Amino acid sequence: MPNYPLPAGSNHCPVSDALDIIGGKWKVLIIYHLQHSAKRFNELRRDLPDITQRMLTLQLKELVRDGVIQRFDYQEVPPKVEYSLTEQGRTLFPVLNAMHIWGENHAKHCLQIRQTSISGFDAEKINN
Numbered sequence: 001m002p003n004y005p006l007p008a009g010s011n012h013c014p015v016s017d018a019l020d021i022i023g024g025k026w027k028v029l030i031i032y033h034l035q036h037s038a039k040r041f042n043e044l045r046r047d048l049p050d051i052t053q054r055m056l057t058l059q060l061k062e063l064v065r066d067g068v069i070q071r072f073d074y075q076e077v078p079p080k081v082e083y084s085l086t087e088q089g090r091t092l093f094p095v096l097n098a099m100h101i102w103g104e105n106h107a108k109h110c111l112q113i114r115q116t117s118i119s120g121f122d123a124e125k126i127n128n
Contacts, residue, residue, distance in 0.1 A: 021066045022092065026051055026059045031089060032096055034069060038084035068092070 022028055026048065033039065033047040044056060051059075060083060063069040068089040074080040085092075 021068065024059070026055060027063060027068075028096070028099070030056075030059055030063065031068065031085065031092055034083060034085050034089070035093065035096065038072070038082040040080070040082055044083070063089075 022031065029048055030044060033044060039047070041056070041060075044060075045051065045053065048056065060069065060071070064071050064083075067086055069083050070086050072082045072084065074082070
């Protein structure tokens with residue numbers, strides 16, 4: 001809930017704004033892997049083996065556009081480009097830490113429920 005008044009009839013939601021910037025399957029993971037140091041494109045590909053080259057490129061461009069990460073081109077041959085968090089991106093550390101702790105404490109249980117629900121759903125579907 002916002003701690004400031006919203007204009008009457010406003011649909012503005014800060015959580016929605018945040019999800020527009022860091023939402024999706026890959027952006028938080030990219031930010032997570034940039035927490036401790038700058039990385040080159042291929043380092044991020046190794047850190048995120050399931051992401052396609054096209055998707056990583058797109059997500060990096062969006063994070064740069066939104067000021068969460070910065071792209072530094074060293075202007076050398078062979079080309080060297082690194083990505084790192086901006087000051088704005090570093091403000092996400094408490095959020096990432098909270099997600100890490102939540103994942104340690106709750107994700108296993110949630111995944112078990114999901115598997116049970118999927119198994120039950122499939123059995124129900126087959127029986128009908």
